[in-house]
Amino acid sequence: QVQLVESGGGSVQSGGSLRLSCAASGLKFGSYCVGWVRAGSVGIASLDTGAYTSYHESVKGRFTISRDNDKNTFYLQMNDLKPEDTAMYYCVVDGEHAKCNGGYRRLTRYDYWGRGTQVTVSS
Numbered sequence: 001q002v003q004l005v006e007s008g009g010g011s012v013q014s015g016g017s018l019r020l021s022c023a024a025s026g027l028k029f030g031s032y033c034v035g036w037v038r039a040g041s042v043g044i045a046s047l048d049t050g051a052y053t054s055y056h057e058s059v060k061g062r063f064t065i066s067r068d069n070d071k072n073t074f075y076l077q078m079n080d081l082k083p084e085d086t087a088m089y090y091c092v093v094d095g096e097h098a099k100c101n102g103g104y105r106r107l108t109r110y111d112y113w114g115r116g117t118q119v120t121v122s123s
Contacts, residue, residue: 001026017079032093034067042056076091
């Protein structure tokens with residue numbers, strides 16, 4: 001059974017940083033497209049096996065998605081956080097494709113979702 005578990009959420013002040021982690025079990029995600037989704041409905045970042053990344057305009061230049069295949073974990077480094085970044089963040093994995101065709105937008109591709117981790121940014 002595939003499980004994705006997020007961690008690293010919390011409360012920070014505007015301008016602060018957080019790093020979200022997503023640990024996968026039951027699946028070696030190193031062969032697949034992975035991503036992060038905000039509030040369950042807004043794709044914000046994706047990363048394919050060729051290290052190609054794609055970001056929502058609202059986080060470009062502030063957030064960085066990365067992966068450590070040896071640890072079967074991927075990350076979202078969030079810098080210069082703003083109050084509008086406040087949301088539940090979900091890690092997601094496309095269990096079929098190595099490429100993230102359509103970039104961060106195409107949420108329907110993702111087969112596996114974590115339960116989410118809350119990020120709260122105060123002004």
